[in-house]
Amino acid sequence: FYSCSGVHGRTSSGPSPTPNHPVSADLDVFPLGTKLKIDGIIYTVEDKGSSVNGNILDIFYGSHAEALAKGTYTAEVFLIEE
Numbered sequence: 001f002y003s004c005s006g007v008h009g010r011t012s013s014g015p016s017p018t019p020n021h022p023v024s025a026d027l028d029v030f031p032l033g034t035k036l037k038i039d040g041i042i043y044t045v046e047d048k049g050s051s052v053n054g055n056i057l058d059i060f061y062g063s064h065a066e067a068l069a070k071g072t073y074t075a076e077v078f079l080i081e082e
Contacts, residue, residue, distance in 0.1 A: 024049035024058035035080035042080060 023036060024047040030036065034045040036057070049058045057077065061067040 022046035022060045024052045024060070026053050026056070029054060030057075035082065037078040037080055038075050 023030075023038075023043040023045050025034070025036075025045045027045075027048050030045045032045055036043050036045065038057070038059070043057075043059065047058075047060075052058050055077075059070075061070065
């Protein structure tokens, strides 16, 4: 497995990423396992990206083209407490 971001194989928390599921975050802000709701979709923080700092998140997509199509944007993020 290889993606355009240079990620190989597994996330920091262990599982291999699947499209629209894991999010990379600053683990000091959102620890591994944190559930976040963004645009009506619930994501799980499973990784720490090298350029993900503060309130910036990185959503894993299934292809480079899909990631480029989504681009970067500002969104409301809701913490899901269980």
